[in-house]
Structures are given as C-alpha cells and as structure tokens.
Amino acid sequence: MHANDELKLTADVLVIGGGPAGAWAAWSAASQGAKVILVDKGFLGSSGATAPGGTNLLYLPPDEKLRNEAVSQRMKEGGYLSEPDWIHRVLDQVYINLERVETWGYPFRRDENGVPMRDHLQGPEYMKLMRSAVSRAGVRIMDQSPALELLTDEHGVGGARGISRQKNRDWEVRAQSVVIATGGCAFLSKGLGCNVLTGEGLLMAAELGAELSGMEFSRQYAPSAAFGTVTRGRLLNWATYYDEDGNTLYSPGGPRPHDFLPTMLRKGPVYATLNHADTEEKQRILRQSHAIFFVPYDRAGIDPFKERFPLTLRYEGTVRGTGGIRITGEDCATTVPGLYAAGDAATRERVTGAKSGGGAFNASWAICSGTWAGEGAAKHALSTRSSANGRRLQAAGRGGMSRESAGPGQSLDTASLIQSVQREVFPLDINYFRSEPVIQKSLERLNALWPEVYAEVSGDSRERIKAREAAAMAATARWMYTAVLARRETRGMHTLLEYPNLNSSLQHRLTVSGIDRIQVYPEGKPHAQVNHELLEAAQYHVHTASRENESREPDRWMAAAAGEGEGA
Amino acid sequence: MWLCIKVCPTNVFDRTETGLPLIARQEDCQTCFICEVYCPVDALYVSPYADIKQQVTEQELVSVGIIGSWREIIGWGRGRTRLAEIDETPFIDRILPPQGTISS
Ligand SMILES: Cc1cc2nc3c(=O)[nH]c(=O)nc-3n(C[C@H](O)[C@H](O)[C@H](O)COP(=O)(O)OP(=O)(O)OC[C@H]3O[C@@H](n4cnc5c(N)ncnc54)[C@H](O)[C@@H]3O)c2cc1C
Ligand code: SF4
Numbered sequence: 001m002h003a004n005d006e007l008k009l010t011a012d013v014l015v016i017g018g019g020p021a022g023a024w025a026a027w028s029a030a031s032q033g034a035k036v037i038l039v040d041k042g043f044l045g046s047s048g049a050t051a052p053g054g055t056n057l058l059y060l061p062p063d064e065k066l067r068n069e070a071v072s073q074r075m076k077e078g079g080y081l082s083e084p085d086w087i088h089r090v091l092d093q094v095y096i097n098l099e100r101v102e103t104w105g106y107p108f109r110r111d112e113n114g115v116p117m118r119d120h121l122q123g124p125e126y127m128k129l130m131r132s133a134v135s136r137a138g139v140r141i142m143d144q145s146p147a148l149e150l151l152t153d154e155h156g157v158g159g160a161r162g163i164s165r166q167k168n169r170d171w172e173v174r175a176q177s178v179v180i181a182t183g184g185c186a187f188l189s190k191g192l193g194c195n196v197l198t199g200e201g202l203l204m205a206a207e208l209g210a211e212l213s214g215m216e217f218s219r220q221y222a223p224s225a226a227f228g229t230v231t232r233g234r235l236l237n238w239a240t241y242y243d244e245d246g247n248t249l250y251s252p253g254g255p256r257p258h259d260f261l262p263t264m265l266r267k268g269p270v271y272a273t274l275n276h277a278d279t280e281e282k283q284r285i286l287r288q289s290h291a292i293f294f295v296p297y298d299r300a301g302i303d304p305f306k307e308r309f310p311l312t313l314r315y316e317g318t319v320r321g322t323g324g325i326r327i328t329g330e331d332c333a334t335t336v337p338g339l340y341a342a343g344d345a346a347t348r349e350r351v352t353g354a355k356s357g358g359g360a361f362n363a364s365w366a367i368c369s370g371t372w373a374g375e376g377a378a379k380h381a382l383s384t385r386s387s388a389n390g391r392r393l394q395a396a397g398r399g400g401m402s403r404e405s406a407g408p409g410q411s412l413d414t415a416s417l418i419q420s421v422q423r424e425v426f427p428l429d430i431n432y433f434r435s436e437p438v439i440q441k442s443l444e445r446l447n448a449l450w451p452e453v454y455a456e457v458s459g460d461s462r463e464r465i466k467a468r469e470a471a472a473m474a475a476t477a478r479w480m481y482t483a484v485l486a487r488r489e490t491r492g493m494h495t496l497l498e499y500p501n502l503n504s505s506l507q508h509r510l511t512v513s514g515i516d517r518i519q520v521y522p523e524g525k526p527h528a529q530v531n532h533e534l535l536e537a538a539q540y541h542v543h544t545a546s547r548e549n550e551s552r553e554p555d556r557w558m559a560a561a562a563g564e565g566e567g568a
Numbered sequence: 569m570w571l572c573i574k575v576c577p578t579n580v581f582d583r584t585e586t587g588l589p590l591i592a593r594q595e596d597c598q599t600c601f602i603c604e605v606y607c608p609v610d611a612l613y614v615s616p617y618a619d620i621k622q623q624v625t626e627q628e629l630v631s632v633g634i635i636g637s638w639r640e641i642i643g644w645g646r647g648r649t650r651l652a653e654i655d656e657t658p659f660i661d662r663i664l665p666p667q668g669t670i671s672s
Contacts, residue, residue, distance in 0.1 A: 043574060054657075124644075196577045227617050254665055291651055296616035
C-alpha cells in the first residue's frame with residue numbers, strides 16, 4: 001500500500017462494517033470493556049442493506065408454543081439445514097435487543113392492548129439510533145474508510161488496512177480480534193442500499209484461510225420498478241400483474257407464486273398496479289408502512305394504486321441468500337483465531353437453512369450474530385493480555401491489490417472485469433433457472449477471468465477500492481457456482497434443473513474454501529481441518545497457504561458426491 | 569456542515585474549496601435517497617431513475633413540492649412526526665387481500 005502519511009491505530013477489537021451487524025458487534029464488544037474501532041466503507045447510520053428502507057424482523061414474545069411452531073416451520077422451509085437450538089437462541093436474543101432498542105428511544109407502535117409491536121424497523125431511524133448507541137459506548141467510528149485487507153501472523157488475525165477515501169489516506173488498525181460485518185455481496189446490481197456490498201469481507205477472510213458455507217443459496221432476485229432501485233417488495237402483495245398489452249397475469253393478491261416474476265419477465269415486460277389497496281384508508285396504511293416503496297413512483301408521476309408500472313428483478317447475490325463465512329461456534333468465531341463473522345457476511349444457515357425466506361430472519365440474525373461476535377471478539381482480545389502492536393503482522397491482500405506492473409498494458413481494467421462478472425451472475429437464464437451445464441460453462445468463464453485480478457492496480461484511492469471490489473465479486477461468483485455444482489439436488493432456494501428433488505444424502509451444509517483453487521466438501525469433513533492445521537503450524541504464511549491446499553486432493557470429495565447424487 | 573458528503577454510502581460528493589458539496593461521481597449513485605433524509609436545508613433531489621439522467625430544473629421541483637419530501641415523510645426536522653412513530657407495518661396484513669395468505 002501507499003506510504004502516504006498512513007494513519008496507524010491500535011485497538012482490542014476492530015469491527016469492519018457498520019450495518020446492523022457491525023453496529024451491534026461494536027456495541028457489544030465495547031460493553032465487555034474492550035477498546036473498539038469500527039470502520040465503514042460508507043457511513044455507520046446510512047450505509048448497507050437496512051439503512052435506506054428498513055426490515056421486518058423475526059420477533060416473537062416469549063411464548064413457548066408460538067416459538068416452537070416458528071422453529072419447526074423454519075426447519076421445514078430451510079430444507080432442514082438449520083438447527084432448532086440456534087433458531088431459539090436468535091428468538092431469545094433478538095427479544096432482549098429489541099427491548100433495548102426501545103429503551104434507547106425507538107418508538108415502536110403498540111396494538112390495541114398496549115403490546116409493543118417490535119417486528120419492523122424503519123431503516124434511517126434505527127440506524128441513526130444505533131450510531132448514537134455505538135458512540136456512547138465509546139467506540140471510535142471511522143466512516144468512508146473501507147477495509148481492503150487483513151493483517152496476520154502465525155497466531156491468526158491481527159487487524160486490517162484500508163483507505164480513508166475522503167482524506168486520501170491509508171489506515172492501519174492493529175487489533176487482537178477482528179469482526180467481519182461487511183454484509184453480503186450484491187454485485188453492484190443497484191438494489192436498495194446494496195452497492196456498497198461487494199464481498200471484500202469474504203475475500204479478506206478467505207485469504208486468511210477462513211471457510212465459506214452455503215454459497216449455493218444465492219438465487220434471490222428482488223422486484224423493483226424497472227426504472228428504479230427500491231427493492232422492498234412486500235407491498236406487491238396488494239398487486240395485480242399485467243403483460244405489455246394489459247392482459248391480467250395474476251390477480252388474487254397476497255404473495256405471488258415463487259417463480260411467477262422470473263418466468264414472466266423471461267417472456268416480456270411485466271407491469272403491476274396495487275389495486276387491492278382499493279380504499280383511501282388502505283392506501284394510507286400502506287404509504288405509512290414501507291414508505292420508501294412509493295418514492296420512485298411519486299417522483300415519476302405514477303399513481304401506483306391506479307396506474308400500471310413496469311417491474312424488473314434485481315439480483316441480490318448473497319444479501320437475501322443465506323451463505324457467507326463459516327462460523328464454528330456460538331460466539332460466531334471462524335477457523336482463523338481472532339476472526340469473527342456477523343450478519344450477512346456470515347453464513348446464516350444455522351438459523352435460516354437453505355432459504356432466506358421472506359427476509360425477516362436476516363435482520364434478526366444480524367442483531368444476534370453481531371452481539372455474539374462482538375462479545376466473543378472482546379473476550380478473545382482481552383484474554384491475550386497484550387496488544388497487537390508487538391506482533392510481526394503482514395498484510396494478506398492479494399487479488400485486486402497488486403502494485404507491481406507485469407509489463408506494459410498489463411494493468412487491471414476494473415470496469416471491464418466487473419461487467420464480465422455481472423454478465424455471469426445477473427442473467428435469470430444462468431443464475432435463476434440454474435442448470436448444470438450452463439453453470440458449469442459460466443464457472444469456466446469466471447475461472448478464466450480470475451487471473452486478471454493479479455494485474456497491476458494503478459491510480460487513486462477510488463480505483464484501488466474498485467479493483468479490490470472487482471476481485472471480491474469475481475471470487476464470490478466462483479465460490480457460488482462451485483457450491484451450486486456440488487449440490488446436485490433442489491433444496492430451499494437452490495435448484496438445479498437436472499435434479500428437481502431433494503437428495504437425502506446431501507442433507508448437510510457445504511463448505512467452500514480456497515481462492516485460486518477452490519475446494520468444496522461437506523461441513524465437518526476432513527478438509528475442514530486443513531486451514532486450521534496450517535494456522536497452528538509455526539511457519540504459517542498466507543501466501544504459501546493456498547499453494548499448500550492445492551496439493552491436498554481438492555477434488556476427492558467432489559468426485560464422491562457426484563456418485564452419490566445421481567439417480568436420487 | 570454538509571451532511572450529504574459525510575453520509576453518502578457510495579461517496580458521490582466532493583467538498584469544493586468553498587466547502588460546498590459538489591456532485592463529483594454521479595455514476596456511483598445507488599439511488600438510495602439517504603442524502604435527502606439527512607439534508608437539513610432540503611437542498612437535494614435524488615432522481616428516481618437508476619440508469620438515465622433526468623433533466624429537471626430546480627424551479628420545476630420546487631413547484632411540485634418534491635424537494636425535501638422524503639425527509640418530510642421520514643419525519644426528520646423540527647416539529648415533525650417520525651415515520652417510525654406512526655409506522656403501520658405491524659398492522660398491514662390486516663388489510664391483506666382475502667385470497668392472500670400471511671406474508672413474510
Ligand atoms: C431492500 C432490502 C430489504 C430487506 N428487507 C428485509 C426484511 O424485511 N427483513 C429481513 O430480515 N431482512 C431484510 N433484508 C436483509 C437485511 O437488510 C440484511 O440482512 C441486513 O442489513 C444485514 O446487516 P449487515 O450489517 O450484515 O449488512 P449491511 O446492513 O448490508 O451492512 C454492511 C455494511 O458493511 C459496510 N462495508 C462493506 N464493505 C466494507 C469494507 N470493505 N470495509 C468497511 N465496511 C464495509 C457497508 O458500507 C455497510 O455499511 C433486506 C435487504 C434488502 C436489500
Ligand atoms: S441517493 Fe445517491 S447521492 Fe444520495 S446518498 Fe444515495 S448514493 Fe449518495
């Protein structure tokens with residue numbers, strides 16, 4: 001990195017990302033007595049998938065019957081990859097945290113009996129409140145300061161480096177624990193609030209040997225106005241859908257069939273009108289709920305209750321998927337000592353399984369995993385009784401970070417790389433209507449693109465950040481499609497045309513790891529230990545780690561799975 | 569202090585020498601409307617169009633009353649009611665079309 005008068009800081013815990021997960025992690029770590037720094041690419045309070053709109057939450061009062069029902073329903077919807085204990089943990093924890101949010105001043109509505117309705121949060125209000133809670137807890141917040149790479153030595157993670165982009169200055173924070181809370185990866189598809197979510201957290205963690213899980217559960221597209229970006233879609237429950245000529249395609253109201261929009265949009269334009277909100281009172285109620293839904297229509301001069309508006313689907317990547325960094329325990333630790341993951345950056349499968357289903361789980365998971373990761377990170381840091389300053393740490397970033405020219409004309413064309421990746425992950429015909437040969441070909445093209453990320457990155461802070469984002473998106477796409485091909489069945493949100501049924505021999509989560517060479521194996525199988533052993537070995541070094549992994553028969557399990565999957 | 573420069577998640581604005589915000593990287597705008605919510609002087613208008621540039625004059629916007637409207641709906645600013653206080657979301661399924669089942 002540049003030696004441009006770098007800002008150097010030390011803390012016990014560094015939190016990377018300031019959406020709900022990062023905010024809760026920072027607050028929780030600080031509450032344990034740790035010295036905490038939080039860095040965000042944008043701004044804690046406005047940045048990420050929650051802030052501009054808001055979220056419905058999984059929230060139930062402590063009523064055993066209600067909760068048990070919710071748990072069994074989720075187990076079923078999530079394709080039995082979630083764990084009842086974890087769902088209960090979330091229900092318990094989110095209840096406590098939302099009570100806290102109320103005492104901090106969030107004005108939850110009450111019903112006729114005075115019972116607080118804590119199952120929805122308006123994004124700007126919630127995240128502004130979280131920013132003050134985090135500040136009050138003594139956390140140092142660095143906005144507009146994306147992290148680009150982690151620091152590491154033989155003991156695990158030791159901090160991170162990045163750029164304060166409005167000051168054009170590099171920063172380095174040394175910390176015994178790091179929480180990755182960078183959200184999911186939405187590939188710059190312009191879904192509401194999602195263009196800051198480009199997967200660097202996943203890449204940074206993987207560069208230290210952390211594993212990912214559930215990357216195949218990344219098949220979610222969200223509807224927005226064809227001309228706009230607002231991907232909050234619940235109010236479409238009041239819609240009737242039409243084709244170009246005004247013929248009705250679907251009109252009963254309520255949730256539309258799952259494949260309806262992708263199937264229809266493949267054939268031609270689809271329009272909607274919220275005509276089921278047919279009284280002024282109903283219209284007022286909807287406008288006062290997901291208010292942001294109406295902003296694009298109001299500005300375009302369309303009355304959405306009476307006039308037809310065109311729809312599109314925007315790809316959401318892992319954001320409303322369920323995959324991310326694999327966590328190994330209740331404290332949201334990863335296989336890398338000192339490294340924790342929370343929110344959409346972590347796999348949510350223990351709670352949501354194979355389907356994020358209607359959202360509500362992700363927001364509650366962000367709150368809970370943030371709380372647990374922050375606490376775990378603080379305990380880890382405080383138990384070491386020394387500062388990360390004395391460690392001989394090295395920066396671990398590789399893809400999209402090369403400062404050396406490999407020859408004239410060899411510098412990285414960031415915009416072109418991003419477009420090439422988007423061409424593989426955006427099309428419904430590749431990524432929604434998934435089929436084995438098509439995904440296989442797409443993955444081959446992505447793998448062929450991958451070496452480009454090692455070309456020289458020249459230029460200013462903006463270009464350096466974009467190059468790293470491009471590399472992270474390319475890596476994420478490859479992890480996704482590698483996992484897709486290993487799951488030869490249909491489960492939760494994942495489908496493969498050739499394997500339309502659930503395959504009981506695949507009733508486990510799939511782990512992927514590696515960067516240049518990607519491996520995939522069932523969670524908990526021997527491969528899962530590889531990086532852990534490496535970390536414990538005295539001469540652990542990131543740059544040799546990926547090469548070492550390559551010699552360990554990466555495809556051994558893949559071949560076995562292929563045999564099992566057939567004919568089920 | 570110009571909050572839009574600080575809060576824009578994708579860093580669209582620069583600060584000019586006089587300290588005023590300048591839309592420096594419109595192509596990075598993700599149309600999240602957040603700068604409007606934070607603008608205390610209602611000086612911003614985010615076009616709803618994600619991929620095309622809308623040609624509008626300030627006068628037109630002022631005359632249709634759209635400038636500052638999103639901040640007003642969120643209910644920030646003196647004397648306003650916050651949207652969160654009157655949020656109807658917990659109750660919307662009461663008016664779900666009869667054929668519909670519970671949404672999530
Ligand atoms: C339109 C929409 C509606 C949704 N509705 C619901 C719902 O109703 N219910 C529900 O449960 N879920 C919903 N979700 C999902 C929910 O918003 C997410 O699960 C939640 O925001 C995750 O929180 P997070 O903190 O992990 O990530 P985010 O809120 O996305 O925040 C991630 C943060 O990390 C920062 N960041 C990214 N990269 C870096 C970097 N390199 N360095 C530093 N910082 C970085 C970003 O700037 C951002 O602030 C919705 C999502 C969308 C897009
Ligand atoms: S609408 Fe555009 S300029 Fe305004 S905060 Fe969002 S991304 Fe930034």
